[in-house]
Amino acid sequence: MSIEVFNLAKHYNNQKAVDEISFSAKPGRILGFLGPNGAGKSTTMKMLTCYLTPSSGYAEICGKHILKQPLEVKKRIGYLPEHTPLYTEMYVKEFLSFVAQTYGIKEIKQRVEEVIKLVGLTVEQHKKIGMLSKGYRQRVGLAQAIIHDPEVLILDEPTSGLDPNQLTEVRNLIKNLGKNKTLIISTHIMQEVEALCDDIIIINKGKLVANSSVQALKEQYHTDHLESIFKQLTTS
């Protein structure tokens, strides 16, 4: 397992934003992380990527403990936050070179060129980030997440706000990345889960309410409609 989560919890005052959830994720499979607005998805992702300290519980990323070995975890993980903090005044290549440097990558120029190609940024590569459309900014976010070739990728709503053409392209890219990495994506789009995900977890009000393969969940609820399963599990 590349991701193992043990009773992870985050409390904000009296609110249990994430309430003792446990799950795991395997290499070569894409795990869809679903839940209504405010269910605790982003909070969970921030804890897995060491940006937020849990109230209790812990997780291991490729065997490295998120609390005891945060630097080792960060080396192995690529993270696309919901709102990517991109430096809008920087040029695409300049920004990616800067990120590559922070990871201690040796052949920076070559690696930046590789990821630009990989995420389909070639035509926009000479622009400032602030000049890019939302979809292309999202690609810069993806590029910075994969630049150090991490074993684990955590993508928080990676396709939100993309037009249908960009959506298809970014989904194909994610699908390809998922072949040899462990990938978690959060999304509100059921078609995306159908198109991309092998496994699914659903949280509601911080609690885990489903944890299985997409196929097994459909069989359990005797329906092919993920949306109706989602509604049943999250409207209580």
Ligand SMILES: Nc1ncnc2c1ncn2[C@@H]1O[C@H](COP(=O)(O)OP(=O)(O)OP(=O)(O)O)[C@@H](O)[C@H]1O
């Ligand atoms: N810094 C904070 N202080 C207090 N409460 C917070 C903080 N961050 C998140 N929360 C609360 O924790 C809960 C979970 O938020 P989170 O952003 O993890 O949800 P989400 O599932 O990612 O939602 P969405 O689908 O809308 O992005 C929400 O009720 C939110 O208001």
